[in-house]
Amino acid sequence: MGRRRFLLTMVAVGALLAGCAGGTGAEKSPQPALPPATGSPGPADPVALLGNWTLAGVADEPHGILRLAPDRIQLFGRCGILVGSWRADAGGLFVAGMFGSSGPEGGPRCTNTEPNPQWLQRVTSYRLEGDTPMLLDADGALVARLRPGATPTPGPYLAASEVAPPEITDEVRRQFAPAAALPATLTPAAGDRLVGRWVPVSGPRRAYVEFKADGEWRGSDGCNGQAGRWVVGSGGALLATTGPSTLIGCDGVPVGAWLASSWRAGLAGETLVLLDARSKETGRLRRAD
Known part of the structure; x- marks a missing residue:
């Protein structure tokens, strides 16, 4: 993501999407509303989102860990490890989508072949409260708190470097720097x-x-x-x-x-x-x- 072209391609899409996600149909949240017209109020620094976080307030993931690295998002939860892409800006916008999984299935509740969790689809913006990022929906309502200090377990599927807290370098900060304004001609x-x-x-x-x-x-x-x-x-x-x-x-x-x-x-x-x-x-x- 960020300032570079990011297009993940895979030949065996069906194999990638075979991992579990989202729960049964009865557990689905309402469809998200139209993407918001403005970002959320308050301080917004996308670099502050980088890290390993314990999810709080997400009923479907009572013990979930969310890892936000510059090039990917990973959810360590009840359906194994979900992987996807995400983006955020200095105006408070946030968008993420899971498209694959690795690791063992999370049990009988993980029967949906669509790997993108409904709660994550609802998130369209974020706000920072101290060192705690708050993920919000299109109405500004809280979807999840991200509490710092989580430690994902790499297990047999991921190397330790793939679960360590992401390094925040000058290049990473440049990738998340505010974008140029829209030209006045548009x-x-x-x-x-x-x-x-x-x-x-x-x-x-x-x-x-x-x-x-x-x-x-x-x-x-x-x-x-x-x-x-x-x-x-x-x-x-x-x-x-x-x-x-x-x-x-x-x-x-x-x-x-x-x-x-x-x-x-x-x-x-x-x-x-x-x-x-x-x-x-x-x-x-x-x-x-």
Whole structure:
């Protein structure tokens, strides 16, 4: 995540997604609302989210540990170890999506083949209270507290370095530094303006991105299906995660990489312009016909 292009690709998607997650249908939380129009109030420093945390306030994970490293998110919980990607910014936005698992299954309650926990899908922002990050939903309600000092067990599936507290270097701080403002020539793209199907301005018509109102996006580079989570904020802030993709070779458009490297989104008339942290264009899309 951060300032680099982040697109995880795997050939055997079915094998990756075979890990358990989310619980039974009866335990699902309500679908999240439309991504919020602004970030949460109060101090927001995404670097402060890096670490190993004990989850508090999440009924589905009474003993869960959340590890936030610069390049991944890991949940050590009742369904083994879930792995995914996450992003956060200095405006208080937060988005994460699990797409795989490792380790033994967590028992009979872990029967859902979708690895993205419902409680995590609800999180769209964060706030810091001292050394305790608070993960919040679209209405600003508390979803989880992250208490410091957790110690995940590596076991036979992960090396000790993969569960140690992440090192915070100058490069990491640069990766999470505030993004450049949206150019004045563009109109900030609000969530309700983004929902729907978009295609690249140029390139194969098979490529597309569909932003859904529940915070999920799906798309294709023209050959390979892709998906992730998204959230928008004030000033055109846009954060999106990506999950695994197939590896069919073709002359496509890397829409997943566009989203994963974008920090701002603005509208030039009816054209959606995606921008990286330095306000350089990553891609242009238009509404699908």
